[in-house]
Amino acid sequence: MKAKIIYASQTGNTQEIVDVLKENLQDLNVEVDASECTVSSAAEFLNADLCIVATYTYGYGDLPDEIVPLFEELQGLDLSGKVFGTIGSGDMSYDDAYCKSVDDFAQVLLEAGAIKGAESVKIEFTPEGDDYQKIQEFAKELVAHIT
Numbered sequence: 001m002k003a004k005i006i007y008a009s010q011t012g013n014t015q016e017i018v019d020v021l022k023e024n025l026q027d028l029n030v031e032v033d034a035s036e037c038t039v040s041s042a043a044e045f046l047n048a049d050l051c052i053v054a055t056y057t058y059g060y061g062d063l064p065d066e067i068v069p070l071f072e073e074l075q076g077l078d079l080s081g082k083v084f085g086t087i088g089s090g091d092m093s094y095d096d097a098y099c100k101s102v103d104d105f106a107q108v109l110l111e112a113g114a115i116k117g118a119e120s121v122k123i124e125f126t127p128e129g130d131d132y133q134k135i136q137e138f139a140k141e142l143v144a145h146i147t
């Protein structure tokens with residue numbers, strides 16, 4: 001089973017989440033390829049069973065500039081038969097814009113025909129305490145949707 005993770009991280013928080021998620025998926029015998037969005041294309045999801053987007057949120061509920069091309073590519077892609085998950089980092093003081101980019105990617109992946117394998121995970125800044133368990137559960141649920 002193969003997972004492709006495409007992510008954006010400006011200050012390293014989302015990168016940390018991706019590192020933890022990657023380890024959890026590998027523990028479940030998933031072959032994981034994670035790459036930063038600026039060197040990735042949405043078409044790479046076509047070679048994976050599990051398509052994961054990890055991103056922070058910028059502006060006020062905005063997608064980070066560098067991940068906008070991925071979002072636009074997904075609008076023209078057919079990912080039917082794939083399972084997806086979205087995860088990311090944000091700051092709760094942005095209230096209703098908290099981790100909004102995570103939800104925006106979940107929506108575009110659904111529209112591309114992929115199946116949501118687990119509820120999206122939102123982490124405030126870097127993972128700590130219960131967050132590690134949330135990431136592990138996320139990994140388990142995603143994998144359970146494939147096997």
Ligand SMILES: Cc1cc2nc3c(=O)[nH]c(=O)nc-3n(C[C@H](O)[C@H](O)[C@H](O)COP(=O)(O)O)c2cc1C
Pocket residue numbers: 008009010011012013014015055056057058059060061062089090091092094097098099100124125126
């Ligand atoms: C200018 C600016 C705007 C931000 N806007 C939002 C926002 O709308 N929603 C949110 O949840 N977090 C927002 N954040 C917080 C970041 O998403 C948060 O710090 C995140 O952990 C950064 O992830 P990274 O370390 O992977 O870059 C903003 C941060 C900055 C500096």
